[in-house]
Amino acid sequence: MKVQTIMADLERKHPGESEYLQAVQEVLESIEEVYNLHPEFEKAKIVERMVEPDRIFTFRVTWVDDRGEIQTNIGYRIQFNSAIGPYKGGIRFHKAVNVSMLKFLGFEQTFKNALTTLPMGGAKGGSDFDPVGKSDAEIMRFCQAFMWELWNNIGPDTDVPAGDVGVGGREIGYMYGMYKKLAREYNTGVLTGKGINWGGSLIRPEATGFGALYFVEHMLAKAGKSIKGATVAISGFGNVAWGAATKATELGATVVAISGPDGVVYNPNGMTQEKLDYMLALRASNRNIVAPFAEKFTDATFIPNKKAWSIKCDIALPCAFQNELNGDDAAELLANGTWCAAEVSNMGCTPEAIATFQKAEILFAPGKAVNAGGVATSGLEMTQNAMHISWSAAEVDSKLHYIMESIHAACVKYGTQPDGYVNYVKGANIAGFMKVAQAMLEQGIV
Numbered sequence: 001m002k003v004q005t006i007m008a009d010l011e012r013k014h015p016g017e018s019e020y021l022q023a024v025q026e027v028l029e030s031i032e033e034v035y036n037l038h039p040e041f042e043k044a045k046i047v048e049r050m051v052e053p054d055r056i057f058t059f060r061v062t063w064v065d066d067r068g069e070i071q072t073n074i075g076y077r078i079q080f081n082s083a084i085g086p087y088k089g090g091i092r093f094h095k096a097v098n099v100s101m102l103k104f105l106g107f108e109q110t111f112k113n114a115l116t117t118l119p120m121g122g123a124k125g126g127s128d129f130d131p132v133g134k135s136d137a138e139i140m141r142f143c144q145a146f147m148w149e150l151w152n153n154i155g156p157d158t159d160v161p162a163g164d165v166g167v168g169g170r171e172i173g174y175m176y177g178m179y180k181k182l183a184r185e186y187n188t189g190v191l192t193g194k195g196i197n198w199g200g201s202l203i204r205p206e207a208t209g210f211g212a213l214y215f216v217e218h219m220l221a222k223a224g225k226s227i228k229g230a231t232v233a234i235s236g237f238g239n240v241a242w243g244a245a246t247k248a249t250e251l252g253a254t255v256v257a258i259s260g261p262d263g264v265v266y267n268p269n270g271m272t273q274e275k276l277d278y279m280l281a282l283r284a285s286n287r288n289i290v291a292p293f294a295e296k297f298t299d300a301t302f303i304p305n306k307k308a309w310s311i312k313c314d315i316a317l318p319c320a321f322q323n324e325l326n327g328d329d330a331a332e333l334l335a336n337g338t339w340c341a342a343e344v345s346n347m348g349c350t351p352e353a354i355a356t357f358q359k360a361e362i363l364f365a366p367g368k369a370v371n372a373g374g375v376a377t378s379g380l381e382m383t384q385n386a387m388h389i390s391w392s393a394a395e396v397d398s399k400l401h402y403i404m405e406s407i408h409a410a411c412v413k414y415g416t417q418p419d420g421y422v423n424y425v426k427g428a429n430i431a432g433f434m435k436v437a438q439a440m441l442e443q444g445i446v
């Protein structure tokens with residue numbers, strides 16, 4: 001396998017799909033060496049098959065807004081790879097959603113899900129619907145219209161969507177309600193991230209952020225460091241940022257920044273329970289701005305049009321969107337003394353940022369390892385649904401701990417360089433790839 005040849009071919013077939021091409025290139029560069037030691041992979045054209053989704057559904061979603069005007073959006077579901085289990089992955093509602101974005105997310109999801117130790121294939125879906133400024137009734141009508149098209153292509157044993165950017169418990173509820181109505185099927189297993197009284201799992205809302213911090217704890221422990229007393233900058237203020245801020249605070253770190261599209265909040269005294277609760281209220285307000293946080297809590301300062309990475313911190317945690325931390329941001333962080341960066345968002349760092357961190361040999365880990373606790377806990381929700389039981393928060397949390405520990409161990413196994421530095425990007429990509437590739441090989445040419 002030659003990365004350049006495959007990339008040239010993909011660029012020709014999928015021109016302009018920049019996020020997708022970026023995600024594929026990163027994985028191929030990581031696995032090239034290992035792949036070429038396995039002639040059976042080359043013979044079965046594993047890479048050529050793995051980079052293309054199994055299938056893509058795209059559909060029109062028409063709904064009526066509060067003024068009575070008709071709105072049309074585009075909906076998608078990308079079933080990427082089913083080698084190790086039913087399709088599994090979130091749904092993203094964001095105005096910038098397109099095929100490239102969802103293909104990158106579905107591709108990443110395939111390896112991430114493989115890392116979780118659970119039997120889940122990779123998928124992603126979403127719409128260019130923009131939730132910002134929408135009323136609750138509009139959100140409901142959109143979710144219903146979206147599910148009206150999608151329901152026939154998903155199911156508890158075929159494809160299990162969940163939340164992502166712009167899709168939380170409320171949206172999952174509206175989609176689940178419509179799914180039941182259309183499918184006349186009352187098995188709760190078709191979506192994850194459900195409410196706790198109707199098939200949801202305890203700890204699922206917290207799981208992405210909590211799991212990320214468990215992963216960071218393992219990284220730090222391996223390097224002889226501790227999170228206690230460290231300063232942490234977080235981008236975003238949504239569900240993932242909230243979970244990360246909550247656990248970082250509980251572990252004794254000071255969360256000195258959260259951010260939004262409008263700027264950053266410098267929060268030198270760290271989080272309190274009231275502040276953490278307010279993050280959820282801010283998100284639920286659908287305004288997509290973080291400035292009100294500094295109006296409410298006067299020990300915090302809002303700095304417009306600045307990113308979280310302009311705040312001096314020990315640990316940087318991108319928790320918002322892909323490519324939100326670029327090469328210049330990475331250089332600024334390093335100059336300010338940052339010694340650990342972990343992607344909690346999917347592909348939160350650009351290739352330049354990753355190269356900058358790795359060159360400086362600071363601790364760096366990629367989203368598909370760090371944020372896998374979210375989908376892993378979705379997997380635990382599926383298990384509970386299939387068994388018609390619910391586990392206690394402590395039981396789910398202990399399983400999440402175990403999963404994050406094993407993902408960390410897999411990264412160390414495949415990513416440790418001769419000089420002892422752990423290349424977590426390489427480790428995560430190889431570990432995830434090997435599992436999916438072996439499964440594809442064993443299942444023949446399909």
Ligand code: 2IT
Pocket residue numbers: 088089090091109112160161162163164165192346371372374375376378
């Ligand atoms: O990116 C992700 O892993 C998610 N949005 C969660 C997917 C899931 O199925 O829980």
